Amino acid sequence: MSLPLLFMDELKGFYKSKVMLFLWVGLPALSILLYFSALDTGGLSLSSMTAVVVGSIGGVLASVMLVVSMVGERERHVYDLFVIRPVKRRDIVLSKFSAVYLCVATAALLAFVVATLIEFAVDGSLPARFGDNALDFFVVSFSMMAISCSAGLLLGVASPSVLVGVILVIYGANQLSASVLLPVMSYSEERLFPLVPGIAISGALLLGAVVLFNRKQL
Amino acid sequence: MGGAGESIIEIDGVSKMYRAFRALDNVQFDVRRGEIFGYIGPNGAGKTTTIKIIVGLLKDFGGEVSIAGHSVRTDGVKVSQLLGYLPQQAAFQEWRTVDHALKTFGRLSGLQGPGLESRIKEVLDLIGILEFRHKKVNQLSGGTVQKVGMAQAILHSPEILVLDEPMAGLDPASRYMFKRLFEDICRKDGTTILFSSHILSDLEDIGDRIGILNGGKMMHIGTVDDLRSRMKVAKEIDLVLSRTPPQRPPIESIDGVEGVEQPEENRYSVHLRDGADADDVMDGLLRLLSKSGCRVRSASPVTPTLEQLYMRLLGGGEA
Numbered sequence: 001m002s003l004p005l006l007f008m009d010e011l012k013g014f015y016k017s018k019v020m021l022f023l024w025v026g027l028p029a030l031s032i033l034l035y036f037s038a039l040d041t042g043g044l045s046l047s048s049m050t051a052v053v054v055g056s057i058g059g060v061l062a063s064v065m066l067v068v069s070m071v072g073e074r075e076r077h078v079y080d081l082f083v084i085r086p087v088k089r090r091d092i093v094l095s096k097f098s099a100v101y102l103c104v105a106t107a108a109l110l111a112f113v114v115a116t117l118i119e120f121a122v123d124g125s126l127p128a129r130f131g132d133n134a135l136d137f138f139v140v141s142f143s144m145m146a147i148s149c150s151a152g153l154l155l156g157v158a159s160p161s162v163l164v165g166v167i168l169v170i171y172g173a174n175q176l177s178a179s180v181l182l183p184v185m186s187y188s189e190e191r192l193f194p195l196v197p198g199i200a201i202s203g204a205l206l207l208g209a210v211v212l213f214n215r216k217q218l
Numbered sequence: 219m220g221g222a223g224e225s226i227i228e229i230d231g232v233s234k235m236y237r238a239f240r241a242l243d244n245v246q247f248d249v250r251r252g253e254i255f256g257y258i259g260p261n262g263a264g265k266t267t268t269i270k271i272i273v274g275l276l277k278d279f280g281g282e283v284s285i286a287g288h289s290v291r292t293d294g295v296k297v298s299q300l301l302g303y304l305p306q307q308a309a310f311q312e313w314r315t316v317d318h319a320l321k322t323f324g325r326l327s328g329l330q331g332p333g334l335e336s337r338i339k340e341v342l343d344l345i346g347i348l349e350f351r352h353k354k355v356n357q358l359s360g361g362t363v364q365k366v367g368m369a370q371a372i373l374h375s376p377e378i379l380v381l382d383e384p385m386a387g388l389d390p391a392s393r394y395m396f397k398r399l400f401e402d403i404c405r406k407d408g409t410t411i412l413f414s415s416h417i418l419s420d421l422e423d424i425g426d427r428i429g430i431l432n433g434g435k436m437m438h439i440g441t442v443d444d445l446r447s448r449m450k451v452a453k454e455i456d457l458v459l460s461r462t463p464p465q466r467p468p469i470e471s472i473d474g475v476e477g478v479e480q481p482e483e484n485r486y487s488v489h490l491r492d493g494a495d496a497d498d499v500m501d502g503l504l505r506l507l508s509k510s511g512c513r514v515r516s517a518s519p520v521t522p523t524l525e526q527l528y529m530r531l532l533g534g535g536e537a
Contacts, residue, residue, distance in 0.1 A: 002326055009322050013313045076309040081370060084273045084303045085326040086295045217276055 003091040006082075010099035019065045023107040027054050031115040035122075050115040052181070054108045055141030056174065062104040062145060063152025063173045066096065067165035070156025090210045097153045097206065101146060108141050135191050143198025144177040150205035151176055157213045176201060226251040226378060226410050227272060232281035234267050234434075241267045243434040244281070249378075249412050254404050256425030257414040258528065264434040265414040266306065269382045272412070273303045285378065299328070302376035306383045308367020312356035316347070316366050319355060320373060327374035341369045346395060361388050368396070372403065379403070381413035385420060393417070397424050422524040432532055445527050453496055454520040455488040455503065460513045467510035472502040484515075 014020055031050045073079060082092055120126055151173035159165030180194040227249035234242040242264045249255040259265050270276045271283055274290050274297055288296045310319045317338065324334045342348040345365045350358060364387060371379060385393045401424055403409045415421050421428055422442055430438040438445055462484055469478045474494030479487040490499055496519045507514055
């Protein structure tokens with residue numbers, strides 16, 4: 001079973017990369033920036049607003065990182081030395097997705113904690129609907145990031161060049177991940193609804209990436 | 219574990235198309251257990267394609283390839299346990315250190331624990347790059363990365379090593395070290411080695427047999443001596459005189475001599491007839507020269523090099 005080994009390996013590679021360092025610091029900093037920019041959030045709490053922004057920006061950055069990493073490694077034939085060993089090809093792509101997703105999800109969690117601490121410091125107490133806000137945050141941002149990361153993975157496997165992949169992922173993944181917000185707008189009381197497009201779309205994209213990588217001649 | 223001399227890699231009627239381009243055309247050969255098999259051919263001949271098929275990187279091909287009786291198409295896991303592979307340019311994820319890369323490949327090949335640690339040290343020491351163990355791969359020169367590639371290929375002590383241009387880009391000292399390494403692991407450990415190269419003298423030095431590929435077709439399989447016999451390249455005696463008399467002695471009259479060329483002043487190429495004994499001709503030649511008052515600086519039989527045979531084979535278009 002090579003998946004756990006490859007996952008830990010990829011995690012070591014990603015968590016200290018420059019993009020991830022930016023996310024570790026940048027996403028929590030974004031929460032503070034959002035608060036002090038005094039945006040009209042249309043009644044959304046800071047943590048809910050942070051969820052949408054973090055989910056979008058974090059997801060896009062992570063997906064770009066995935067495309068750059070996968071296309072570059074494919075072009076340099078890095079995977080040759082893996083696939084000639086008793087390693088399932090699907091483990092290579094799934095380990096990369098899982099590592100990046102875990103990193104970006106942790107960065108988003110940090111951002112949420114910072115946003116909550118700011119609200120607590122300003123108001124002297126947690127927001128009235130803290131539990132609902134927290135759930136909103138996790139459901140929306142994690143779903144958006146899952147879609148972005150899986151789109152990044154698919155384009156990383158399929159794209160003929162880094163440039164094409166990055167352009168497609170910036171436009172495509174961002175638009176696709178926004179589909180998570182549709183149930184929020186239509187069924188605002190059903191807080192878990194964003195998970196439906198989140199899981200369905202990411203699952204389909206991941207499956208596509210695995211099938212394509214299995215068939216691809218490296 | 220089979221005996222020495224039996225086929226361990228069998229390539230049976232392998233063809234490969236890249237769109238309309240036929241990269242391999244019904245290629246057929248075998249590599250015997252415990253031998254060093256050199257695979258040569260011009261750029262684009264299909265060497266890398268053959269190697270990628272053998273190691274299981276290309277699945278879409280015609281014909282059959284088996285490794286120790288296991289088909290590369292249907293028994294990939296077993297095949298991958300038997301093989302070590304070094305591509306033309308070994309590449310690693312740039313954030314890895316040499317140690318980290320080797321640990322990952324070692325674990326994926328079934329090594330673990332203290333055994334893996336000591337094996338990594340042993341292999342790096344053998345290849346002469348132990349001091350780079352904790353360096354990041356992106357801080358290493360191209361030649362050193364290729365040596366790390368060699369380290370990962372032999373790390374799990376595979377039965378078969380498949381090496382694609384392993385010495386390209388290496389300095390002469392490193393090439394010498396690689397050749398000695400190949401001989402060591404082949405002769406002492408019984409590892410079978412298939413390697414492609416453009417450096418024909420390297421193949422001639424260490425290859426037991428060679429395969430020459432051109433335009434996707436196999437042109438020759440066998441020893442270099444087989445190729446010499448097949449090409450019927452005439453033997454020669456290279457003769458250098460320190461003083462030439464006004465009238466050259468009639469060397470052509472010696473039994474077994476077909477003709478004489480004079481490439482430069484005082485130097486002669488004496489071409490021998492097919493089947494002539496070089497020692498007899500040499501004896502007759504020296505007697506004649508001595509009788510004619512010539513002073514001989516040197517006289518030595520010349521055996522055509524692999525490079526000369528290769529150029530003749532490809533230039534002649536012989537299939």
